[in-house]
Amino acid sequence: MMAPPIKIRTDSILAKPRFDREDLVQMLTVKEDREKHRIFRKAYETKKTFAGNVVYLRGLIELSNICRKDCYYCGIRRSNPHVNRYTLTREEIVEKALWAWRRNFGSIAIQSGERTDKPFIDLITDSITAIRKETSNALGITLSCGEQTLDTYRRWLDAGAHRYLLRIETSSEELFRKIHPDNEIHRYNDRLLALENLKKAGYQTGTGVMIGLPGQTTDDLANDLLFMRYFDVDMVGMGPYIPHPDTPLGIEMESQKTEIPSLLPPAERFDLSLRMIALARIMLKDVNIVASTAMQVLDPDGRMKAILAGANVFMPNMTPKIYTGDYNLYQGKPMVMDDPMVAVKELEIRLKSVGEIIGYGKWGDPKHYFKRTQ
Numbered sequence: 307m308m309a310p311p312i313k314i315r316t317d318s319i320l321a322k323p324r325f326d327r328e329d330l331v332q333m334l335t336v337k338e339d340r341e342k343h344r345i346f347r348k349a350y351e352t353k354k355t356f357a358g359n360v361v362y363l364r365g366l367i368e369l370s371n372i373c374r375k376d377c378y379y380c381g382i383r384r385s386n387p388h389v390n391r392y393t394l395t396r397e398e399i400v401e402k403a404l405w406a407w408r409r410n411f412g413s414i415a416i417q418s419g420e421r422t423d424k425p426f427i428d429l430i431t432d433s434i435t436a437i438r439k440e441t442s443n444a445l446g447i448t449l450s451c452g453e454q455t456l457d458t459y460r461r462w463l464d465a466g467a468h469r470y471l472l473r474i475e476t477s478s479e480e481l482f483r484k485i486h487p488d489n490e491i492h493r494y495n496d497r498l499l500a501l502e503n504l505k506k507a508g509y510q511t512g513t514g515v516m517i518g519l520p521g522q523t524t525d526d527l528a529n530d531l532l533f534m535r536y537f538d539v540d541m542v543g544m545g546p547y548i549p550h551p552d553t554p555l556g557i558e559m560e561s562q563k564t565e566i567p568s569l570l571p572p573a574e575r576f577d578l579s580l581r582m583i584a585l586a587r588i589m590l591k592d593v594n595i596v597a598s599t600a601m602q603v604l605d606p607d608g609r610m611k612a613i614l615a616g617a618n619v620f621m622p623n624m625t626p627k628i629y630t631g632d633y634n635l636y637q638g639k640p641m642v643m644d645d646p647m648v649a650v651k652e653l654e655i656r657l658k659s660v661g662e663i664i665g666y667g668k669w670g671d672p673k674h675y676f677k678r679t680q
């Protein structure tokens with residue numbers, strides 16, 4: 307990634323009604339702190355105007371780490387033999403959802419390794435149905451359970467889920483091919499099709515990318531943002547790439563020891579991720595943007611910084627503690643706490659000091675969805 311040759315004035319770029327690729331590349335690379343902070347400030351202002359001074363909660367349930375995919379970056383990839391595989395029972399899922407409901411979380415998010423078999427599809431359908439029934443439809447439900455058929459997406463929507471997050475991982479087909487095996491269950495076009503099907507089914511649809519992947523350029527990242535605008539997403543979930551030692555991409559990193567030309571140092575990956583969040587907020591305005599766990603891994607104050615750069619959703623992890631450590635997508639993923647409420651309360655205090663509140667009891671749907679589907 308090359309430093310820009312001339313001094314860049316971000317204020318003149320930020321004043322534009324619509325950014326092009328070159329604008330985005332400049333803002334992703336500008337070095338001066340003053341210019342950088344202008345971007346964050348504008349993003350936070352945009353958040354307050356279009357999404358309010360509220361942060362919404364999604365209690366995160368990591369339903370299963372069994373996965374049929376073999377993504378080169380992911381710790382729970384199918385051929386990692388060091389993973390103790392688990393799948394929560396419907397009772398466990400519902401119990402966690404009710405826990406979140408009683409604490410007024412407003413919404414939950416169910417995330418999982420990817421499977422397409424009937425027992426898996428039924429488990430999710432039945433869990434959603436039970437959660438709906440036992441909370442009298444009071445709890446919002448986001449799914450993040452990978453690529454499925456339009457039919458499956460419709461079944462889960464009919465059961466009562468209404469938001470779905472499926473990261474494209476990278477909008478560059480070439481880079482996508484480098485970080486996934488070359489076979490029929492890891493096709494860029496299928497992932498795109500799945501995203502289109504989510505919209506077709508009627509979900510509030512979200513996507514996102516990993517930031518700082520080996521071989522990823524700032525042009526790629528600018529294109530990722532343009533992709534999100536073009537695809538007209540309702541939600542964004544993105545975060546830094548963090549190597550996992552039991553993955554092909556992680557091993558590659560380690561074997562290069564000190565000099566890793568293709569991997570940015572953590573602080574730079576974090577900085578780039580913050581800029582991506584800020585630029586997504588400025589461009590997409592009334593969408594929901596997650597302050598992801600991976601942000602917190604690279605910076606102890608990562609989540610708060612993400613919010614101040616435009617994020618408005620926080621996903622406290624509620625996966626049962628006995629499975630702590632089994633859903634390790636990347637190295638250093640924080641352990642599940644005894645009480646997820648502790649993280650919420652901590653954040654609430656921080657938020658209060660900047661005039662933000664937590665949207666207890668609210669679904670916190672992205673306004674963008676209602677505009678898009680009007």
Ligand code: SAH
Binds near residue numbers: 420453
């Ligand atoms: N398989 C599901 C969700 C589980 S993985 C789906 O595709 O929706 C959730 C996200 O974790 C992935 O989309 C990916 O972007 C992210 N992830 C996986 N490995 C990672 C790593 N090493 N560093 C950072 N993020 C990672």
